Amino acid sequence: MKVGIVGAGMVGSAAGYALAMQGAASEIVFCDRNADLAAAQAEDISHAVPFVSATVVRAGPYQALRDAAVVILAAGVGQKPGESRLELLERNVAVFRAVIDDVLAVVPDTILLVATNPVDIMTEVATRLSGLPPERVIGSGTILDSARFRSLISRHLDIAPQSVHAYVLGEHGDSEVLAWSNAQAGSSPVTDFAEQMGRPITAEIRAAIDDGVRNAAYRIIQGKGATYYGIGAGLARIVRAILNDQRDILSVSMLMEEVQGVGQVALSLPRIVGRRGIVASLMPTLDADELDALARSARTLKERGAGLVFDKR
Numbered sequence: 098m099k100v101g102i103v104g105a106g107m108v109g110s111a112a113g114y115a116l117a118m119q120g121a122a123s124e125i126v127f128c129d130r131n132a133d134l135a136a137a138q139a140e141d142i143s144h145a146v147p148f149v150s151a152t153v154v155r156a157g158p159y160q161a162l163r164d165a166a167v168v169i170l171a172a173g174v175g176q177k178p179g180e181s182r183l184e185l186l187e188r189n190v191a192v193f194r195a196v197i198d199d200v201l202a203v204v205p206d207t208i209l210l211v212a213t214n215p216v217d218i219m220t221e222v223a224t225r226l227s228g229l230p231p232e233r234v235i236g237s238g239t240i241l242d243s244a245r246f247r248s249l250i251s252r253h254l255d256i257a258p259q260s261v262h263a264y265v266l267g268e269h270g271d272s273e274v275l276a277w278s279n280a281q282a283g284s285s286p287v288t289d290f291a292e293q294m295g296r297p298i299t300a301e302i303r304a305a306i307d308d309g310v311r312n313a314a315y316r317i318i319q320g321k322g323a324t325y326y327g328i329g330a331g332l333a334r335i336v337r338a339i340l341n342d343q344r345d346i347l348s349v350s351m352l353m354e355e356v357q358g359v360g361q362v363a364l365s366l367p368r369i370v371g372r373r374g375i376v377a378s379l380m381p382t383l384d385a386d387e388l389d390a391l392a393r394s395a396r397t398l399k400e401r402g403a404g405l406v407f408d409k410r
């Protein structure tokens with residue numbers, strides 16, 4: 098199946114590379130206002146393909162998106178060192194206003210997969226600008242934060258990250274909520290497992306993991322200007338769940354009627370993802386502090402997105 102990627106910069110190209118390496122799509126098409134960049138990324142990635150898959154990778158104008166089952170939106174500006182994701186909002190809304198009509202004119206029934214930051218509010222923006230049902234406009238949300246969380250827990254416990262089941266909820270950003278209370282290692286609560294392994298999760302370890310997750314992007318951007326391998330793999334994971342109708346449970350973002358008393362807000366919860374997009378949203382059992390933090394995160398997003406005005410499609 099064909100996957101479109103609008104925005105052929107670091108994130109878009111990393112997603113395209115991950116998809117091509119996994120042979121997850123039969124065809125990948127890059128579109129970018131910088132057509133030379135899109136063509137160069139497609140050509141470069143296509144040279145990796147003969148080693149592992151048969152994916153056709155090319156670049157083109159929006160018309161080349163025709164029949165794409167999923168279109169990844171990775172166009173827009175990223176954070177400068179020290180800048181928050183929320184500070185990007187107005188600049189990236191302007192980009193989506195320029196892009197979404199052109200995409201929808203070619204693939205009106207596609208699934209949009211939003212990566213551009215601030216990804217939760219941009220998911221709401223893409224939903225409103227496109228007029229698509231919310232379950233067909235998926236934000237990568239905290240899929241990357243959950244991977245960071247699982248990675249750091251697994252390193253502490255000295256087990257494989259795939260054996261850790263743990264989610265980050267709420268905003269993909271500063272107010273995100275690490276759901277410690279229902280994190281599992283194998284079939285045990287992560288704290289019980291840690292005790293059994295003689296590697297208890299002390300307050301210091303918990304604080305270090307929280308910092309490792311919450312501030313990862315700031316550190317990486319300080320060091321190399323942008324983050325892209327992690328989100329590239331995360332986007333490929335979501336695309337696989339859609340194309341293969343896998344019904345995976347992933348922490349992704351979607352515009353919701355109501356979360357913790359906040360109406361019409363997009364944020365991440367664990368959700369079942371399959372061929373129709375988001376099939377169901379799940380509210381995990383959280384402790385009181387986590388529920389408060391989730392409500393705060395929802396309010397932060399709602400307040401930052403207030404004032405954006407959209408024409409109805």
Ligand SMILES: NC(=O)C1=CN([C@@H]2O[C@H](COP(=O)(O)OP(=O)(O)OC[C@H]3O[C@@H](n4cnc5c(N)ncnc54)[C@H](O)[C@@H]3O)[C@@H](O)[C@H]2O)C=CC1
Pocket residue numbers: 103104105106107108109128129130131134171172173174175176185189192195196211212213214215216237238241269323324325328
């Ligand atoms: N959701 C997540 O977990 C993550 C999201 N991001 C976000 O992804 C976005 C892209 O980041 P990078 O790829 O590093 O940036 P980049 O600057 O490398 O690439 C952005 C691309 O968008 C293109 N673009 C801009 N306006 C356009 C328009 N109107 N039409 C078509 N193309 C347009 C640019 O030409 C450029 O090639 C940023 O908003 C960044 O914050 C980055 C990392 C993780």
Ligand SMILES: CC(=O)C(=O)O
Pocket residue numbers: 176182214241313314324
């Ligand atoms: C940049 C960004 O959103 C991240 O790496 O989490």
